[in-house]
Amino acid sequence: MSSIEFRDLSVKFGRRTVVHGFTDTVRSGEWLGLIGPNGAGKSSILRAIVGVIASSGEVVVDGASMSLRSRSRRASLVAYVPQDPLLPSDMTGFEYTLLGRAPYVGYFGSESRHDRAMVGDVLDRLELSGFADRKLGQLSGGERQRLVIARALATEAPILLLDEPTSALDIGHQQQALELVARLRNDHGLTVISAMHDLTLAGLYSDRLTLLHEGTVVSSGVPEQVLRAETLAEFYGVRVTVHREPDGTIVVIPRRDALT
Amino acid sequence: MNVEQHGDRRFRVGWLPASMIAVVLAVLLGAMIGPAGPVWWRVPLALIDHLPVVSIDSGVSDREWAIIWNIRMPRVVLAGLVGAMLSVGGASYQGVFRNPLVDPYLLGAAAGAGLGATLMIAIWPGVGADWPVDPVPAVAFVFALGAVAITYLVGASFGGMRTTSTLVLAGVAMVSLLTAMQTFVLQRNSDVVREVYSWILGRVSTARWDDVRLVLPYVTVSSVVLFFHRRQLDLLRVGDDEAFTLGVPVTRVRLIVVIFATLGTAAVVAVSGLIGFVGLVVPHMVRLIAGASYRRVVPLTIALGAVFLILADIPGRMLTAPAELPIGVVTAFVGAPFFIVLLRTREISR
Numbered sequence A: 001m002s003s004i005e006f007r008d009l010s011v012k013f014g015r016r017t018v019v020h021g022f023t024d025t026v027r028s029g030e031w032l033g034l035i036g037p038n039g040a041g042k043s044s045i046l047r048a049i050v051g052v053i054a055s056s057g058e059v060v061v062d063g064a065s066m067s068l069r070s071r072s073r074r075a076s077l078v079a080y081v082p083q084d085p086l087l088p089s090d091m092t093g094f095e096y097t098l099l100g101r102a103p104y105v106g107y108f109g110s111e112s113r114h115d116r117a118m119v120g121d122v123l124d125r126l127e128l129s130g131f132a133d134r135k136l137g138q139l140s141g142g143e144r145q146r147l148v149i150a151r152a153l154a155t156e157a158p159i160l161l162l163d164e165p166t167s168a169l170d171i172g173h174q175q176q177a178l179e180l181v182a183r184l185r186n187d188h189g190l191t192v193i194s195a196m197h198d199l200t201l202a203g204l205y206s207d208r209l210t211l212l213h214e215g216t217v218v219s220s221g222v223p224e225q226v227l228r229a230e231t232l233a234e235f236y237g238v239r240v241t242v243h244r245e246p247d248g249t250i251v252v253i254p255r256r257d258a259l260t
Numbered sequence B: 001m002n003v004e005q006h007g008d009r010r011f012r013v014g015w016l017p018a019s020m021i022a023v024v025l026a027v028l029l030g031a032m033i034g035p036a037g038p039v040w041w042r043v044p045l046a047l048i049d050h051l052p053v054v055s056i057d058s059g060v061s062d063r064e065w066a067i068i069w070n071i072r073m074p075r076v077v078l079a080g081l082v083g084a085m086l087s088v089g090g091a092s093y094q095g096v097f098r099n100p101l102v103d104p105y106l107l108g109a110a111a112g113a114g115l116g117a118t119l120m121i122a123i124w125p126g127v128g129a130d131w132p133v134d135p136v137p138a139v140a141f142v143f144a145l146g147a148v149a150i151t152y153l154v155g156a157s158f159g160g161m162r163t164t165s166t167l168v169l170a171g172v173a174m175v176s177l178l179t180a181m182q183t184f185v186l187q188r189n190s191d192v193v194r195e196v197y198s199w200i201l202g203r204v205s206t207a208r209w210d211d212v213r214l215v216l217p218y219v220t221v222s223s224v225v226l227f228f229h230r231r232q233l234d235l236l237r238v239g240d241d242e243a244f245t246l247g248v249p250v251t252r253v254r255l256i257v258v259i260f261a262t263l264g265t266a267a268v269v270a271v272s273g274l275i276g277f278v279g280l281v282v283p284h285m286v287r288l289i290a291g292a293s294y295r296r297v298v299p300l301t302i303a304l305g306a307v308f309l310i311l312a313d314i315p316g317r318m319l320t321a322p323a324e325l326p327i328g329v330v331t332a333f334v335g336a337p338f339f340i341v342l343l344r345t346r347e348i349s350r
Helices: A042-049 A071-077 A093-104 A113-125 A141-154 A171-188 A199-205 A229-236 B009-032 B042-049 B062-096 B109-123 B135-159 B164-188 B190-200 B209-227 B230-236 B240-245 B250-272 B278-290 B294-318 B327-349
Strands: A004-013 A016-026 A031-035 A056-061 A078-081 A159-163 A191-195 A208-213 A216-221 A240-244 A250-254
Touching (some): A004 A042, A016 A216, A042 A159, A071 A093, A078 B240, A093 A113, A093 B230, A113 A141, A159 A171, A199 A250, A208 A229, A216 A229, A229 A240, B009 B062, B009 B294, B042 B062, B062 B209, B062 B250, B062 B278, B062 B294, B109 B190, B109 B250, B135 B164, B209 B250, B209 B294, B230 B240, B230 B250, B240 B250, B278 B294, B294 B327
Parallel strands (some): A031 A208, A078 A159, A159 A191
Antiparallel strands (some): A004 A016, A208 A216, A240 A250
16 A cells, blocks of 8 residues: 655656656555546656656655665565566566566575465466466467566555556457456555556546646546546547446547538 | 476476586596597596596506596586586677677677787787797787777767667677778788687687686686576566566666676687687577576576587597597587577477
C-alpha cells in the first residue's frame, strides 16, 4: 500500500518540454488512467517515475522522494511494464519472471530458494505455470503480456506502472490482461498508473482519469467528468459519441459523417 | 508446487561436472598426441606418476617426460586459457551489446594488438631479443587496450552510455582505421610481412610456460569478474530501460564487463595472436546445448572454450607434420562446419 505524489514534475527532451509541471497525488490503492493523444506526455511521466529519463521536480512515494532512494529500493517500490517490452525469445517463462526478483538480490548474489518459490507462486496464481519452461518465443502475445505482468508482480512493488499494456492485444486478451491487473490490485492493494489509448477501457478500469495535452493536464477527475464528447473533440480532434450504459459504463464511439 | 523443477537445477547436477570432465579429457588428449614423444597411452601414466605422493611405473624416459611437460603441456594449457578467455569474452560482449554477431574483437582489441605487433616487428626488428621480457606482446597488449579505450570514449560521447549501436559502429570504424594503418606499415616494410603474418595467425604452437604465466593472471581475473556478472548479463537481455527499472546499474555493468572482457582478450591476443571464430562460435554452441541463460552460458563457455581450442590445436600438429598448421586456420576450418551441423540438428529436433 503506497501513495505516489508528483510535485511539479517536468520532462524535457532537448529544448522541447514534453511534460509541464505535472502535480498530482495518487492515493494508495487508486488506479489513475493517463489519457491523451500521441505525444501528450503519458509515457514520459511513467518513464520519469522510474528514472529511465531525466526529469525535474519530485516524485514522492510514501513520504520520501524517489531520487533520494537507493536503486534497489526504487525497483522494489515501483514496477514498470513498458509499452514494448523486450522479450528474449530463448528465455523461459520462469527465467523471465525470476528477473523480477532482482531488487532483492545483491550485486554478486543469486536468487534464494525463497525467490524461486515466490516466482513459482506468482506463476501459479496467474495460471502461468504451464509456461514456466516454455521459451518466450513460442508464446502468443497475450501469454507474453501476462508473463510481463507476472514479472512486475514478482518485484512485490506496491506501485504498478503500465504503459499501453494492451495495445498489442486483441479485444479478448485486452480484457483478460486488464482484469488480471484489476484482480491483483484488489488482492494486494496495488496502486496503478496506466497510460492507455483505448478510452472506453481506460474509463472502465480507472478510478480517475487525467487527460494530457502537449504535456499539460487539461482535465482530471472521475471518468464521466473527463470522457465528454466536447473535451475529446477539443484535444483529440475527433468526433465521438459518448454513450452511457445503464450500469454506468462509459463508451466512447467514433462517429462518422455520411459522405455527401 | 515443486520449484526445483525450474531454473538451473539441470545445470547444477549435469552440465558443470560434464564440462569439467570434458576439460580434463581434452587436456589429456592434447598431452598424448604429437609427432615425437612416448606412446600415447603412457602419457596419462606419466602425468599420474608426477602427481604429488603418487608413484607408479609409467615407463616414460626423462627425455620423453620433457617433451610432455615442456613442449606439449604449456601448449595445451595456453590453448585452454586462450580458448576460455576468447569464448567468455565473446559471450560477455554479446550480452552487454545484446548482439549475437559480436565477438571479443569488436571494439578493436585484435586490430589494436595487430597494429602494435606490426609496428614493433617492422620498425624495431629484433629489439629485445636479449631482454627478459619480449616487448612485442607487451606493445600489442597496450595497443589493444588503447584501441578499445578510444572506441569506448568516442562511442559513449556521441551516443550516450545507453545506446549500444553507436558503440558498435565506433568499434567498426576503429577496426577499419587500425587495419588500414597496419596495412600501410606492412606495405612500406614488405620484408617483414611473413613474420607479421605468422604472428597474426596464432602462436600457440611455440608456447612455453612463460607464456602461460603471462596470461594466467589476466584470464583468471577476467573470468572470475565475468562469472560474477552472469546474473546482470541475464538482466540486460530484457533491455537497458527495463534492467534499470529492476535496479541494475546498467552503464556501470556494461563498463565493467567491457573492461574485464577486453583486459583478458588483449592479454591472450598479445601472446597468442589473432585466433578468430572462437569468441563467436563457442558461446553459440553453448547456447544451443544448454540454453541462453548467462548463468549457464558464462561458466560453460569458459570450460568449453578451453576444450574447443585445445582440440583445435591437435589437428594443426598432426596434419602437416613436421610443419604446423596455424591454429586460427583450424578453428575456422573445423569450427564452421561443426557449428552448421549443430545448428541444423538443433533446428530439426525443435
